[in-house]
Amino acid sequence: MNSKAKILTLATTMLAVSSLTVQTVVAQAKLTNQSKLFINGIGEVRVGMNVSQAAKAAGTRLVGDSPNNSCYYVKPKAEPKDVGFMVTEGRISRVDVWRNSKITTLKGAKIGDSEARIKSLYPGQIQVTPHKYVQGGHYLTFIPKDRADHNYRLVFETDGKRVTQFRAGKLPEVEYIEGCS
Structure with missing residues (x-):
């Protein structure tokens, strides 16, 4: 093989690997049941994004209530199910997880966990x-x-024994008991 052919082969291989890497990154950025919930977002979606930015970060359309209201919810058109984004003042302000026991927090907390487990995952907090x-x-x-996170919370709702749903986001919205109602 001459040097021109070697360079062409090397360039083709690098392009294929580069393309694979980009596809892998895009696949990882898509919101899935493996996405982790943290105090200011889920997966690549962050509190403070507008709906268009959040949809792009989620890798899926976000559909829901009319944006004419000052507070409304959107959710992924496909997966993951039972995840909603509260939108206030045109921006994502909180993420709610209902009935989806596959989504966990960064520490692994999920629906169905005992109150004792939640307390053990976040001792003293x-x-x-x-x-x-x-x-x-x-x-x-x-x-x-962490002082940088003082305006955020993670709220687990329980039946007295086990987590039934949870949410994360900014104050005051994350503490709204009835969502946008």
Whole structure:
């Protein structure tokens, strides 16, 4: 093989690997059931993004209520199911997870976990308050220690024993008990 052919082969190989790498990054950026919830977003979607930016970061269309309201929800058109984004003032302000036991927080907390497990995952940072609608239930609120995160929370709702749903986002929206109602 002459040197011109070697260079062409090398360039073709590099282009193929580069293309594969870009496709892998795009695939990883898509919002899935393996995406992790953290105090200011999920996967690549961040609190503060507008809906268009969030859809691009999620790699899927976000559909939902009319944006004419000052507060409304959008959700991924396809997967993951039972994930919603609260939008206030045109920006994502919180992420809600219902009935989806596959999505976890960065520490691995998920729907179905015991209250004790949540407290053990976030030692000394969980504030427990009574649930407004579920007798014996609680809100387990993770309060971050990092000063940069002081306006964010992670809230686990329980039936008194196990997590039934959870959400993350900025204050005050993350603490709204009835969503946009």
